[in-house]
Amino acid sequence: GAVVSQHPSWVICKSGTSVKIECRSLDFQATTMFWYRQFPKQSLMLMATSNEGSKATYEQGVEKDKFLINHASLTLSTLTVTSAHPEDSSFYICSARNALVDQETQYFGPGTRLLVL
Amino acid sequence: QQQVKQSPQSLIVQKGGISIINCAYENTAFDYFPWYQQFPGKGPALLIAIRPDVSEKKEGRFTISFNKSAKQFSLHIMDSQPGDSATYFCAAKAGANNLFFGTGTRLTVIP
Numbered sequence: 001g002a003v004v005s006q007h008p009s010w011v012i013c014k015s016g017t018s019v020k021i022e023c024r025s026l027d028f029q030a031t032t033m034f035w036y037r038q039f040p041k042q043s044l045m046l047m048a049t050s051n052e053g054s055k056a057t058y059e060q061g062v063e064k065d066k067f068l069i070n071h072a073s074l075t076l077s078t079l080t081v082t083s084a085h086p087e088d089s090s091f092y093i094c095s096a097r098n099a100l101v102d103q104e105t106q107y108f109g110p111g112t113r114l115l116v117l
Numbered sequence: 118q119q120q121v122k123q124s125p126q127s128l129i130v131q132k133g134g135i136s137i138i139n140c141a142y143e144n145t146a147f148d149y150f151p152w153y154q155q156f157p158g159k160g161p162a163l164l165i166a167i168r169p170d171v172s173e174k175k176e177g178r179f180t181i182s183f184n185k186s187a188k189q190f191s192l193h194i195m196d197s198q199p200g201d202s203a204t205y206f207c208a209a210k211a212g213a214n215n216l217f218f219g220t221g222t223r224l225t226v227i228p
Contacts, residue, residue, distance in 0.1 A: 004160075034215070043206065043218045044161070093160045103213045104149045108160035 003027055004096050006109035013084055014117055021079045021112045023094030029074035030096035034106065035067075038091045050077055084116045120144060121209050123219030130226050136194040138222045140207035143188065147209040151216070152181065152192045155204045164205070165192070197226045 003026040013019050023033060032051050036044040048064075050056040050071035058064045066088075068080040077096075081088055091113050095106040123140045130136045140150075148169055153161035167174045167181040167190065174181045180193040194201055207219040 006160075041221075041223070043220045046215055049215060095160075099213060104151075104166070104210065105163065106216060108153075108162065111158070111160045113158070 002105075002107045004030075004094065004107045004109040006092075006094055006112050008112060009110065010113040010115075012115045012117065015085050016083055018080055018082045019084055019114060021081075021092055021094075021114075023077045023079070023096065023109055025075045025096045025098075025107070028096075028098050028101075028107075030077070031074065031099045032097050033071055033077040034095045035069060035077075035079050036093045036095065038093060038111075040091075044093060047079075081114065084114070086116045089114055089116045119220065120217035121207060121219040123207050123222060125222060126220070127223040128225070130197045130224065132197060132199060132226055132228050134197050134226075136192075136197045136201065136224055136226070138192045138205055138207070138224070139189065140191065140209075140219050141187075141189045142209050142217075144209070144211060145188070146211040147217075148212065149210045150181070150183065150190050151208050151210075152179075153206045153208065153218075155206065155221075161206060194224075197224075199226045199228055202226050 005024045007022045035047045038044050047062045048056045048058045056069035071077040093111040095108040097106045151166035152164045154164045155161040165176045165179045178195045183190045204221045204223050206221050208216045210216045
């Protein structure tokens with residue numbers, strides 16, 4: 001149980017276009033979803049936290065107008081990278097938890113590799 | 118500011134040996150300390166976690182040792198296998214707040 005999927009697993013896009021990444025909790029309801037960014041050989045950097053039905057809370061330094069997060073249902077959150085540029089190329093990972101059941105455990109998705117040309 | 122400091126950055130261990138990764142923290146409000154294993158191109162997977170009311174937790178070949186007074190915790194991998202080669206992240210959390218990750222340790226187990 002507790003599986004989180006991401007789609008797509010990798011995406012290549014042209015500079016200036018927008019890219020949407022989906023994060024789904026397959027067998028549990030995710031009251032909270034997290035979006036992370038990871039550069040090669042580096043740690044995970046939290047970008048934002050979203051609670052179902054609420055606006056996302058962004059970490060300092062993360063542009064909310066560039067990284068649009070939607071968490072419209074208990075099983076789906078989306079991250080849209082708007083007007084992507086080469087410096088946005090990275091590995092994006094989501095995680096989910098059901099705070100009503102377990103406030104501690106986060107289940108991570110397999111990640112989405114974004115390459116902006 | 119790195120909330121959780123992790124060392125070493127990389128580690129090479131012979132098959133059958135013990136792999137030890139250390140982490141330290143400052144925030145005494147942290148009350149949950151998980152370890153994650155990440156293979157290249159994949160998301161992190163929860164390996165084992167501990168709360169500060171115990172000093173050790175063992176699951177199979179993986180053991181967390183926790184020293185509350187020193188604000189340190191470590192992961193021990195017994196009988197290390199080539200399949201254990203991955204990057205390991207420690208993390209810490211206070212209550213319902215977010216996870217703070219360490220910088221990661223790249224483990225290589227050589228046959």
